[in-house]
Amino acid sequence: MVDADQTFVIVGGGLAGAKAAETLRAEGFTGRVILICDERDHPYERPPLSKGYLLGKEERDSVFVHEPAWYARHDVELHLGQTVDRVDRTAKTVRFGDDGTLVRYDKLLLATGAEPRRLDVPGTDLAGVHHLRRLAHAERLKGVLQHLGRDNGHLVIAGAGWIGLEVAAAAREYGAEVTVIEPAPTPLHGVLGPELGNVFAELHREHGVRFHFGVRLTEIVGQDGVVLAARTDDGEEHPAHAVLAAIGAAPRIALAEAAGLEIADRAHGGGIAVDERLRTSDPDIHAAGDAASFPLDLFDARLRVEHWANALNGGPAAARAMLGRDLAYDRVPYFFTDQYDLGMEYSGWAPPGTYDEVVIRGDAGKREFIAFWVREGRVLAGMNVNVWDVTEHIQNLIRSRAGVNVEALSDPHVPLDSLVP
Numbered sequence: 001m002v003d004a005d006q007t008f009v010i011v012g013g014g015l016a017g018a019k020a021a022e023t024l025r026a027e028g029f030t031g032r033v034i035l036i037c038d039e040r041d042h043p044y045e046r047p048p049l050s051k052g053y054l055l056g057k058e059e060r061d062s063v064f065v066h067e068p069a070w071y072a073r074h075d076v077e078l079h080l081g082q083t084v085d086r087v088d089r090t091a092k093t094v095r096f097g098d099d100g101t102l103v104r105y106d107k108l109l110l111a112t113g114a115e116p117r118r119l120d121v122p123g124t125d126l127a128g129v130h131h132l133r134r135l136a137h138a139e140r141l142k143g144v145l146q147h148l149g150r151d152n153g154h155l156v157i158a159g160a161g162w163i164g165l166e167v168a169a170a171a172r173e174y175g176a177e178v179t180v181i182e183p184a185p186t187p188l189h190g191v192l193g194p195e196l197g198n199v200f201a202e203l204h205r206e207h208g209v210r211f212h213f214g215v216r217l218t219e220i221v222g223q224d225g226v227v228l229a230a231r232t233d234d235g236e237e238h239p240a241h242a243v244l245a246a247i248g249a250a251p252r253i254a255l256a257e258a259a260g261l262e263i264a265d266r267a268h269g270g271g272i273a274v275d276e277r278l279r280t281s282d283p284d285i286h287a288a289g290d291a292a293s294f295p296l297d298l299f300d301a302r303l304r305v306e307h308w309a310n311a312l313n314g315g316p317a318a319a320r321a322m323l324g325r326d327l328a329y330d331r332v333p334y335f336f337t338d339q340y341d342l343g344m345e346y347s348g349w350a351p352p353g354t355y356d357e358v359v360i361r362g363d364a365g366k367r368e369f370i371a372f373w374v375r376e377g378r379v380l381a382g383m384n385v386n387v388w389d390v391t392e393h394i395q396n397l398i399r400s401r402a403g404v405n406v407e408a409l410s411d412p413h414v415p416l417d418s419l420v421p
């Protein structure tokens, strides 16, 4: 039974928003919960969009966070296909929908996520240029990959980040020709550094993907909406029947910015600045998921984490904070990927420039190993590739902040948990 004394509004029906709504009810909140999302689909998880769903191995129904009836059953008022275009912090209202409906909030959660960055080159508006964020994008891209596979067609992917590589793997499985264009010297350079990026380059090369590193896409050549080729700044022209722009995502902060909330420095990934309780500069407004930038003492840094686990855990953490629970959000960042027969999990945070060395435990050549990014003997991050059930130990090592014996760390015969002080 809902008592209308208190109204909590959630803007954004991705994983963070849907999990926040679930947590409010699980924690016994009896006020109104209103979830507003500009997408027409019920809240869903995005990882399958570049993996199982794109490959046709996972059903559409399997991607949803809750079954549709869940929302009414838990008295969550769902407004789909409705954009929130204003937050009035003085009146404590949000405005949404074509008719400008106003709803008053006691607490507000901004879980607005991120949106794909667009290529700023001639030809970017051709119909054959794709992005991948939404279910509808994945549906369209699946059709494109099927066609390319059947007709020996060429897909050019701009960007060798996670989504670019996962789509490259899917496209090869469909039989399409794949060329990846990346300005950095290795794939995933900003996350893994050069040492481990090469493991992914080799994996894809073995599956027939062509890479062009150190070059930028300068033009997509086309006619009547149809993509014909992609040009790069080294003067080359690459055959292309479709292009995927996979050049990263930008946090959706316009609403927060217009409401005068503090925004994090772009150098730290931008995003809506929150404290360790995921509270924005307005104590009645929280933010979580891809849109939020939060401080993490463990790394003495402010981070914006664009990963599934951060939405899964951050949404509930924000919900608890909205209920006044005094708990800091201090999860070790975590993400995963699947490409061909490689499965990997990464915990921690160690972009280039923050670590001294990469320590390998196992056989990187066979792609069955754990890599540790280490600074002054302290483990900052760990990535297990085709090695399982070690995430807890890796995260404990990171959390301990203790110096470890690098020789023991690299020795698969020394149990990992014995290294945690």
Ligand SMILES: Cc1cc2nc3c(=O)[nH]c(=O)nc-3n(C[C@H](O)[C@H](O)[C@H](O)COP(=O)(O)OP(=O)(O)OC[C@H]3O[C@@H](n4cnc5c(N)ncnc54)[C@H](O)[C@@H]3O)c2cc1C
Pocket: 011, 012, 013, 014, 015, 016, 017, 036, 037, 038, 039, 045, 046, 047, 048, 049, 050, 082, 083, 084, 085, 111, 112, 113, 114, 132, 133, 134, 163, 252, 255, 288, 289, 290, 291, 305, 306, 307, 308, 309, 311, 334, 335, 336, 337, 338
């Ligand atoms: C193709 C793909 C594959 C991925 N694979 C992995 C993976 O393998 N591993 C991993 O760890 N992570 C992965 N991720 C990242 C992960 O999916 C995201 O981190 C996660 O979706 C973030 O959830 P969120 O709820 O913060 O934001 P989102 O999922 O982006 O949800 C935000 C929602 O808010 C809506 N919205 C925004 N502004 C408004 C507004 N003003 N009014 C109304 N609605 C609004 C948006 O349209 C969207 O529906 C992947 C992402 C993509 C796109």
